[in-house]
Amino acid sequence: MKIGLFIPCYVDQFYPKVAIATYELLQKLGCEVEFPMGQTCCGQPMANSGYAHLTKGCDANFIANFTGFDYIVCPSGSCVLHVKDHLHDEKQEEKAAAIRNTVYELTEFITDILKIDHIDGNFPFKVGMHQSCHGQRGLHLSQMTELNAPFFSKPQQLLQNIKGLDLVSLSRKDECCGFGGTFCVTEEAVSVKMGKDRIKDHESHDVDFITGGDMSCLMHLEGILKRQNSRIKTIHIAEILNSLEN
């Protein structure tokens, strides 16, 4: 199975350890993984700001880099959702459609395509799970509290066999952290307040780590935690799932 590794631009630049964990984890799970070197960004920051019409170049570059893989896997629900919903190219729509249908967020790829329902590992800490809205409400990685429907959670399912990991139940299970792309600076006051409130929920459950499937949410929360000199750390779920040494 040939996997194209799609790494969000800010993860490439600021959180290489998350990309490395994803790369190593997929290999451990038996995938042949390649990182196309010409990839830049999915174009979401522009599209969500109202400039979707400027993403044509981005889209073409994405297609050039990611055509020909069996699957494209990315450790970010948000970026995957953008590609699934908005990747188009008039000149090569078939290729765009193929990519839209084969792009997966890391945890759903593991549970739905690799059909693996748990991963062994070791992470002896109290952990709070931050659901990214795009992963949850966009990609349906887990059930949403608004709906009258049975519970499930793909990321949570994968964590069940991690030794020592104590997953807390938050008071507000799936409230947005307030990152929101450019929202984090254009609506700075509300964005930060939302982040602080999310942190308070984790704090009141005494967590050591906040984990999640989207580094953008975690970057925002980490920024606030660091400013507060908090002892709580953020960690991408790929890093926990890759915690077992080979």
Add this chain to the structure above:
Amino acid sequence: MSSEKIIPHSEAAAKFNKDVERVNWHDETLWFVREKRDRSAHQIPDWELIRETASKIKNNVLSNIHDYLVQFEENALKNGVIVHWAADGKEHNEIVHSILEKHKVTQMVKSKSMLTEECHLNDYLAEKGIEVIDSDLGEYIVQLRKEPPSHIVLPAIHLKKEDVSETFHEHLGTEKGNFNPQYLTESARHSLRNTFLTRKAALTGVNFAIAETGEFVVCTNEGNADMGAHLADVHIASMGFEKLIPQRKHLGVFLRLLARSATGQPITTFSSHFKKPRDGKEIHIVIVDNGRSTQLGRPEFRNSLKCIRCGACMNTCPVYRRSGGHSYHNAVAGPIGSILAPNLDMSKNADLPFASTLCGSCTNVCPVKIDIHDQLYKWRQVLVKEGHTPTAKTAAMKTMATVLANPTVFNIAGKSGRFVMKNIPSLVNNKMNKWYDQREMPAVPEESFREWYKKNSRASKAKDNEQ
């Protein structure tokens, strides 16, 4: 109101956030309502099917609205109701005024009607020398304070009991410092009872209008719409034309959804069906367009007309809860207001679709399944194309587009970006960068992933071994 300078949402929200205790209270109070909604909805096994059914009924209405309106008017006339048509807010206000003038009425009692807020009816009538008293307790409070409602279902949710106590002390002579909600409500009851007993004209909103029968339904908990309407000689009901539903039996679907979505109650205390006027009295219905037919013509946004004004999207919206209804400078605030307002005036409301993280919770609670967060995204595209964004932002986005379309340029830009962050933090980490006001920048790693990958990937290692 229209001549006042509009404060952009982000600015009003920043101001709202200066009082942290107040924001916490506002957030928690509305979250409490959201939780009540969840508990109530989750008790109904068919909840999601009922939402789907309601959505389908409303879709049917959108595609047949012309015929349903004709049918509704025909039946209403048969019932002895007088029907008026208003192309916009101004005409609506003129019609209401002409009815009052004909009956020589100078004082009117009004129950909750967001449409009259949208049309600024109270201001219009005040200019004509007609006094309007809002009878919903929340609306009564904000009216005394000369404020607009901050929420369509909970008009005074931005106020604390201390604020209400002050206001009532000033206007109703209640005891200073008595904050007891029971006492304050009782005082308003007494004051408004006198109003109900002395008004010859009452205006109500309309929750649902039934094409099949020509009747309309008004839902309240307080009983204020009924107190007004049944004691007045003239009952005026103002409705946006999208309030129509095809048949009486469809009320079964909507009345199951409305109160549960709004406050978590199984139904409002009163769901009153007005079909014919009392002997010798008059019922007038004013059917209002005011931009709705334009919205109907926008395929991407017409679904917003399915709204039944339950307010669930506001209660669940993490941005609304932390910015307050007034920051939306529109009669309808929150997520639904942000997709309705640009239809009325794009330049005035260009900020609203950006006052969201697109988290999508609004769409999930919407009882008629309006794709609210997708419409927020789509409005952003329209507003940019129509030139309602700052030029600096557009320039920055164009640069970004060029860089991201070109891997070579991106690699250089990426490296220089990291170089700057790592070596000259003062350049980025100053007050000009809104990220940094209350957050740290991420630490800059030794190397990017792609640099690591070049050295450590299986392919490159294999290559190294060959050499």
Add this chain to the structure above:
Amino acid sequence: MSSKAAILNKIKQNKPEFVSELPDLSVLGSDQFDVLEKYKTTLKSIGGDFVEVSGIEEVKAYIKNNYALEKRIITTIPELSEIASLDWENDDPHSLQDVELTIIKGHFGVAENSAIWVTDEILGQRAAPFIAQYLSIIVDKNTIIPTMHQAYEKIGNQDYGFGTFIAGPSKTADIEQSLVLGAHGARGLVVFLVD
């Protein structure tokens, strides 16, 4: 062009081309619960109260024991003439302002929300259930149905000038979301559930 014609024209022009069919409602309302129990617990939860009685005599006795009989009590039920007046139906509704208690019959009750359906023919006056300080409604237990879907099946094409579902006493939570009973309408509702 009149506004009516202009609005209708524009709607015709702008409405979706695709016509959505109306959904099937018959699949809804199959909620499973004990109808009477559900009715009672729901009514309690929204601030109302109930008394189970075997007939009108017990209604009378309850009212005698629980309300101030010297205050004005009105009804539309002739059997209650001993404790309530019947001669107000043609009066100016404003004259009902001093009513302490209104006693009426309901057509039927709805278990899921404890609402009771009433119309002009059993109200006497439209204002009667709203203007009184307290309200009592007599409902035949056997008429209680599970959900609003059955309610509208039952209503069918019944003709009325005015009809309303009443669920509990008038209430508001407009001050800090604290629930207060008796906003503008009745401060209390007692439902007599008759066998």
